[in-house]
Structures are given as structure tokens and as C-alpha cells.
Amino acid sequence: MAKPALQRSNNRNAALLDKAAELFATQGFRETTMRDIAAPVGMLPGSIYYHYPSKDALLLAVYEAGVDRIVEQVKAAIAGEHDPVERFRIAMATHIGAITRDDHYTRVINRVLPEQVPKRSQALTQIRDRYEQLFREVIDALPLDPSVDKGLLRLMILGAVNYAQFWFNPKGGLAAEQIGHEFARYLLDSIAGKGGPGYS
Amino acid sequence: MAKPALQRSNNRNAALLDKAAELFATQGFRETTMRDIAAPVGMLPGSIYYHYPSKDALLLAVYEAGVDRIVEQVKAAIAGEHDPVERFRIAMATHIGAITRDDHYTRVINRVLPEQVPKRSQALTQIRDRYEQLFREVIDALPLDPSVDKGLLRLMILGAVNYAQFWFNPKGGLAAEQIGHEFARYLLDSIAGKGGPGYS
């Protein structure tokens, strides 16, 4: 009972952002109206503007929170591990877990392209870069054959990994994290003799 | 008099579709207005409706043509080749070539998601499937270790490959087709002893 007002305030604000994340992630940015966001929270469209100055700002906030979440999860997951290969496997598994989970914030990042909001595309791209950076570090640390273009490998992996959010089915066969490990295996384990996707 | 008129009709029709493809691919579907499409063709927005019954129809037509082009190119490229591994390499290289090239039709397929047009999402998904099907065949034919989930591998590859359209820079290092071959190498060649991305 100490901070009911603040509590309420925080809730409303958070509820707003949550709903925006959900709708941006599931319907898309342009496909979501301010009314769509406000109504389920019990507000009128104009009331959103007390909390956020524009629809763009709402997207920015969601984007930022989304990247924060992925980065935090991945960082936490690889924190204790020192083996570069293990770190890579864990990073992939955690990342796929983050974006296939029922967390709308993380899904917005791949669902809404920065170019869809010309006025904010630069800002959005910068936020996005923060999470690509993490992958750069993990991949750069891999003890790979010098003939491998690590930059290219990173882009290949990001593509493979992010696409999962569009086809992953929680009721399907593999768990999200297992998918990550499989992906790692197809890429690396083969030559380590652990049975990759080589000729049988 | 019948032919020229029809010819002209086709031209207008084609010009319209070309411009729609270009704008859908570069700006997005919702971000492109009927006026945006009509103006460069020297028409007014309403005039489009003589050729296409709706904006959705325009997208469908572009989608269909885009998938046709990719499928045709990939099929033609692998036509003479019988070795499954080579067919896979060629398919990847050709696919990446198709979607990174300056062909707006092929790019629309990854730029515009079926869910963005709820009324047509089913139809769009069906069109899209036609080109995933091709990959299914090529991958299924690969002589891989039984432990490899070929369905998962296909999704991994589609993700990796399609993402290229968003980062590929024609003035950059590798040519589009080379990227496909690199991707294939990272996945398969290692085990064949050709030096994949294994531990150095």
C-alpha cells in the first residue's frame, strides 16, 4: 500500500509497452494502430501520448528492450563458459531460445525492419547492431581454419538463427535450444569427428 | 489493330507490375501507395484498377512472378548436374544470386511477409512454398549422415540464404554466387576433407 500510485503508473506504462511489443511482433508496425494498442490497456488512443511522444518512440522503446533482453540472456548464458566452441554453441542456442520464446519484445527486432520507419531507421539499426556485435565477438573467438571468412560466417548464422522465429513451433519436435545445438553441429562438429552433416 | 492494342496493354500492365515490384521490394508493401506506383508509369492511382482489381492483387502477381523467376533460374542451373552435392551447391549459389541481384521481383518474396496481408496470406504462403519445395528436393537428395535432420537443415539454409538479400553489397568482396559456395563449404565440405570451418 506504500506506492499504489506509482505502482499504478508503472503498470500502465508497462502494460502499454507490453501490448505494443505484442502487436508489433505479431501484426507488424504499420499494421498496428494506436487504437489497437490502447484499447486492450483500457485507454484511448490519445492517452498513449502522455507516456510516449509518438508511435515511433513506442517502437524504439520496444526495440531497445528487445535487444537488451537478448543480449542479457546470451551474456548470462555464456558467462561461465570459457571454451570458444562451447560459448558459440550456447550463444546460438540461447539466441534461438530468446526469439522463439513467447517474448514479443525479442521478436519485434526481426519482425520490424528499420527501413519501415525511415525517420528512425538509423536509430533502430544502431540498436540492432548491439546484438549483432555480441555474435561477432563469439564467432571471432572460434578457432577456425583461416580460410573461413568469419564475417560471412556471422551473417550466415544470423540469417539461419533469426529465421527460426518464423517457423519454430513450440509443439513441434525439437526444443528451441536444441535447434541451436543442431545448427552448431551442422557447422562445426563434423570436422571434429563428432558426426556432422557430411557424406554418409 | 488487335495485336498492337493488346501489346500496348501488356506493356502498361508490365510497367505497372515492374514498378510495383520495385517499390514493394525497396519500400515495403504498406509503405507503398497506389499513387507511388502509378505516377512513375504516367498514370493516376485510379487507373491501376483497370489492370488489377486491388493492391493485394498487384502483390500476388509480383509474388508469383518472383517465385517463378527464382525457381526457373535454380532449375535451369541444376538441370545438367546429377551429383547431389553439386546440385546443392549450385542451388544455393543460384538462389543467392537471384535474390541479391537487382531483380525486384525476387526480393519482394522475402521483403513482404504473407502475414502483412491477412486476406491473402494463405495464397502468398502457397506461392512461397513452391520455392521452398525446390530446396526440399535438393537437400533431401544429399547423402548425409542419418543423424542430420534434413528438415531442420533446410530451414537453417533458407534462413542463411535469404538473409543475404538484406546485407549483400554488390560492390563488396565476394560475388553473390561465391557466397553460396562458401555457405555450402561451411556446411558440408569440411567433412569431405576440403577444409571447412573446423578447429584449426
Add this chain to the structure above:
Amino acid sequence: MAKPALQRSNNRNAALLDKAAELFATQGFRETTMRDIAAPVGMLPGSIYYHYPSKDALLLAVYEAGVDRIVEQVKAAIAGEHDPVERFRIAMATHIGAITRDDHYTRVINRVLPEQVPKRSQALTQIRDRYEQLFREVIDALPLDPSVDKGLLRLMILGAVNYAQFWFNPKGGLAAEQIGHEFARYLLDSIAGKGGPGYS
């Protein structure tokens, strides 16, 4: 019957501009809504945008037409006269006539300040200058004592003259044109011995 469509088109467009001029002049720019303008013309607010790209553009068009009208009237009125003093008298009288008449276009110029529309204030000021320029010429031609600052006199006169639109009452004593002649008399005639507002 030859150009009914065009006729209709012109009428609608003109009716729109007329109504905008009327409302901007009587209510003010900010005080007038697009709905206010559209409704009496039998249109919906959005339909205005087929003819004018924005509310600002509507104001610009009215402003331009308003200045055109004043300048045309004054130029026509002084056209045959060569005596500088007579030209001055006629210019004042005609100008007052123009802005006190029931012509909404001319009244908008003094009713709506350029600064009220920051994005267009420069353009509006430029249009406005066209009609101050005319006064500059007429006043510069006056054979006045060198001690008179003609620039200051012009500003004094513009202020005096334009204010008339706010107090002039067509049913009141003097006709608009007579007021102009009186103003001229108070300023000039005195020293010519014609009985100005000197000490009695």
C-alpha cells in the same frame, strides 16, 4: 454544355478557395478547420486534399490571390494618372476600398499573419511584400520635403490604411474611398493650403 466537366471542376476548386478565403478572413486561420471549409461546399474534409496538398497550401493560394487583387485594383486605378500626389491619393483610396470591400481574399492578408504558419511564413511574407512594394513606388514619387523619411512615412501609411479593415463600417458615414482621400488630406494637403488638420 461544351465543358460541363471542366466547368464543374473549376467551380468546385474555386468554391473551395472562396470558402477558405471567407473563413480565414472572418474567423482566422487556426480557428478554421478543414471541415469548416469542406462542409459548405458539399465535400468531406479529406476531399480537399485532391485539390490542395495541405491547409497551408490553401492559405498560400488565398494569400496570393488576395495580393493579386489589391495590386491589380490599385494599378488599374492609378494607371491614367501622372501627378504623383494624385497617384498617392488614388492609391490610398483604392487600397482602402479593396480591403474594406466584401472581398475576403484581400482581407486575409491583414487578418492572418505570416508568423502564424511558421513553415510558410517566409513564402507568405514574400507575397505580402509584393503589395507593399507598390506603395513604396507611389510614396517615393511624392515631392516631399527632404526632411521626411519616406520609408517611415510608408510604414505609417500602411498601418493607418490596413487598420481600416478592422473598423470600417459600410453603413457608417464615409465611403471607403473617401476615407483614403481624407487620410491623404491629413498628411499632405495642409501645407498646400487646402486645409489640413492644422491648428485652427
Add this chain to the structure above:
Amino acid sequence: MAKPALQRSNNRNAALLDKAAELFATQGFRETTMRDIAAPVGMLPGSIYYHYPSKDALLLAVYEAGVDRIVEQVKAAIAGEHDPVERFRIAMATHIGAITRDDHYTRVINRVLPEQVPKRSQALTQIRDRYEQLFREVIDALPLDPSVDKGLLRLMILGAVNYAQFWFNPKGGLAAEQIGHEFARYLLDSIAGKGGPGYS
């Protein structure tokens, strides 16, 4: 404790009014939001309503204070003078000084028209009249030729004088007060043989 609190209240109250005067004078009434006024004073929009019941009320208070200031200044300036002509010269000079000075209160009166606030236009007009009244007295006392319509002369002068606030440049040639004397000279002095704007 009563005084300081009240004092503080007055201060906030005054700060609010000052800012309102400034913004109404420089931006206009409709162009100024409650937030615009509150923010620089360190308040929130809603907080204004503790001090003033509405935006209109704020304008009314500014208007009243503005007229008070002009009237006071003019009255004080002409207080010691008995010669009607001198009183007229001083009144003009002082008036122009008041509205061209950096005093936002006095400038609001000519910047915001009573008609812009329909619900208060009558009240605003009444306030305005108080300062026109002063001019009426000063002009009526002038020993002018009977052919001069003093009412018309007053309106002419008010227009000329009030327009100064829109073009006066403190860094320009003449000081505000000098302008008033020049205006008086163009109107009256000629006939007194002091060299008015007569034919050279």
C-alpha cells in the same frame, strides 16, 4: 507564515502570467499551448488551473495588465503637460515606446484579436477600448480645423501607431519615441511651418 506563502503564490502566479504574455505576444494565442506556458515556469499544464481557471482567463489577465501599462505610461508622460499639441506628440511617442519595447504585455493587445476568442471577445474589446479612449481625449483636445473628422483621425493614428510593433527594429535608425514625434510632424507640424511632408 501567511505572507511568504502568499508571496510565493504571487510569484508563481506572476511568473505564469509573464510567460503567457511572452508567448501570446510572440507566437500568438492559438499557437501557444498550456504546456508551452507551464514548462518554462517549471510546472505541468494541469497545474496552471490552480492559478487560472482557463486559457481564456490567462489571456484576459494579460490583456488587462497590458492595457494598464500602456495607459499608465501615457498618462504619466502627459501628466505635466498642458499644451494639447504637446500632449498629443507625447502620447504618440509614449504609446509607440510602450508597444515596441520588450514588454510582452503591451504587445499582446495588438497581436491577439478579440475575435480569436469568441467567448471572450466582448470582454477583450472592452479592455481594449480603455486605451483607445485615452487617445480619443488627447485627439479631441487638439485645436484642429473643423473640417477634420477627429474620429477618423484617431483611427488613422491608432492604425499607424500600432503597426509599429510589427516592423520596429530596436537596432534600426530611429528610437521608438522619435518615431512618434515624426508621425506627429507628418500630420500636424507642416501647417505650423515647421516643415512637414509637404510639396518641396
Add this chain to the structure above:
DNA sequence: AATGAATGAGATTTCATTCAT
């Protein structure tokens, strides 16, 4: 004396689509 949060009414603008010509 002021805040935080929201309302509600309405403003400008956008745009796919229609339809007589």
C-alpha cells in the same frame, strides 16, 4: 499548491477504392 495520468473532442492528413465520363 501542484502532480500524474488521463480524457474527449477534434484536428489534419492518408489512401485504397469507386465511378461517371
Add this chain to the structure above:
DNA sequence: TATGAATGAAATCTCATTCAT
């Protein structure tokens, strides 16, 4: 074949004002 004109529905956003605390 296409245009010109408009619709209508909705979208984003603005802002004076309210009111419990």
C-alpha cells in the same frame, strides 16, 4: 483505357481540461 473527382474510413496526433491524490 484511362482520368478526374471524390469518398469514406481510419490513422496519427494535439490539447485544453479534469481530478484524485
